[in-house]
Amino acid sequence: MPNAPVPPSLPALFLGFLSVGMFGFGGVLPWARRMVVEQKRWMTATEFTDMLGLCQFLPGGNIMNLTIALGARFHGAAGSVAAFVGLMAGPVATVIALGVVYDRYGQLPTVRHAFAGLAAAASALVLANALKIAEPLRTNPIGIAVALLTFVAIAILRLPLPPVLPVMAAASTVLMWRFRR
Amino acid sequence: MSDASTLTSLAGVFAQLSLLAFGGTNSVLPEMQRQVTEVHQWISAQEFAALFALAQAAPGPNMLVVTLIGWRVAALPGALVTTLGVAAPSSLLTFIGYNVWYRFRDARWRRLLQAGLMPVTAGLLMASAALLITTTSTDWGTAAISLIATALFLFTRLHPLLVLGAAAALGASGMLG
Numbered sequence: 001m002p003n004a005p006v007p008p009s010l011p012a013l014f015l016g017f018l019s020v021g022m023f024g025f026g027g028v029l030p031w032a033r034r035m036v037v038e039q040k041r042w043m044t045a046t047e048f049t050d051m052l053g054l055c056q057f058l059p060g061g062n063i064m065n066l067t068i069a070l071g072a073r074f075h076g077a078a079g080s081v082a083a084f085v086g087l088m089a090g091p092v093a094t095v096i097a098l099g100v101v102y103d104r105y106g107q108l109p110t111v112r113h114a115f116a117g118l119a120a121a122a123s124a125l126v127l128a129n130a131l132k133i134a135e136p137l138r139t140n141p142i143g144i145a146v147a148l149l150t151f152v153a154i155a156i157l158r159l160p161l162p163p164v165l166p167v168m169a170a171a172s173t174v175l176m177w178r179f180r181r
Numbered sequence: 182m183s184d185a186s187t188l189t190s191l192a193g194v195f196a197q198l199s200l201l202a203f204g205g206t207n208s209v210l211p212e213m214q215r216q217v218t219e220v221h222q223w224i225s226a227q228e229f230a231a232l233f234a235l236a237q238a239a240p241g242p243n244m245l246v247v248t249l250i251g252w253r254v255a256a257l258p259g260a261l262v263t264t265l266g267v268a269a270p271s272s273l274l275t276f277i278g279y280n281v282w283y284r285f286r287d288a289r290w291r292r293l294l295q296a297g298l299m300p301v302t303a304g305l306l307m308a309s310a311a312l313l314i315t316t317t318s319t320d321w322g323t324a325a326i327s328l329i330a331t332a333l334f335l336f337t338r339l340h341p342l343l344v345l346g347a348a349a350a351l352g353a354s355g356m357l358g
Contacts, residue, residue: 021241028242054282057295058273059202061244068275074283080276085258088264091241092248096260099252110353115321117352119234121345123313126207128334130306143300150304154211155311161201161212165301173297
């Protein structure tokens with residue numbers, strides 16, 4: 001630890017996440033970590049990992065939750081709003097601009113074909129991410145069974161998520177507890 | 182179509198998704214698709230996949246498909262309503278939970294619950310992937326792109342944007358049907 005952490009000001013929170021939002025292609029978290037821990041030193045790597053643990057535990061986008069928790073830590077509700085708006089402003093404006101362009105040119109054959117390719121690779125990104133998340137289950141037969149059952153309920157039976165999620169989460173937690181190693 | 186009742190329905194749908202999104206917004210894609218294409222029939226399944234792909238081409242968090250759906254259904258007010266709708270409930274929970282968290286961080290029930298949620302999240306993400314891939318694999322060419330791109334994302338350290346760009350270029354070249 002060469003230097004002690006330096007708490008950010010309110011505008012620094014906003015500007016910091018504004019830049020993270022605009023540069024974070026293909027996942028924002030690694031960029032956020034780099035800025036918060038390595039570049040600006042707002043907190044230590046351990047503190048960051050700890051906070052991320054909370055954000056991954058709760059529902060909602062991990063990075064959105066992180067801006068809320070990190071902002072709250074330094075400046076309460078105002079900090080949360082500053083960090084969150086900073087993160088979202090650029091990407092939301094960009095994606096709406098892309099939507100306008102797509103509406104205007106989306107029917108051109110070249111654009112349509114480019115989109116078919118892009119969409120195929122974008123689905124692959126979700127699959128790769130799912131496989132990475134599922135990888136630690138390899139040695140956990142109960143975990144595999146729970147994941148498979150969830151998959152069948154949602155992807156094949158097309159059951160609504162609001163009842164499936166709490167039932168599966170409760171069953172899974174009880175099973176993990178009953179057969180814990 | 183951007184009347185008050187549509188905006189209210191949009192807010193309701195995405196606020197509910199917000200609280201179901203354990204493991205991030207990608208794990209609720211099938212439910213999101215079911216709501217917007219089947220229950221409310223705001224857009225078609227094909228449009229849903231196209232908007233998802235478009236969102237991947239923008240920087241920032243991977244929940245931007247939510248913004249695009251709102252924008253497509255009810256223009257700018259729709260975009261703001263869905264974005265805030267999907268963010269507000271989970272953000273509020275994080276804001277409150279942040280203070281409680283440190284008290285229960287090492288509690289056994291919390292660790293058990295986290296371990297229990299993990300395989301459910303894995304199953305949900307696989308369901309999202311299956312849904313997207315079956316929608317976007319319209320022919321052998323696009324299916325091959327998905328397969329190759331998955332391998333590249335898993336086994337190389339290529340920047341994701343590079344792979345997405347290459348796939349779009351391959352599509353534009355007309356090599357896919």
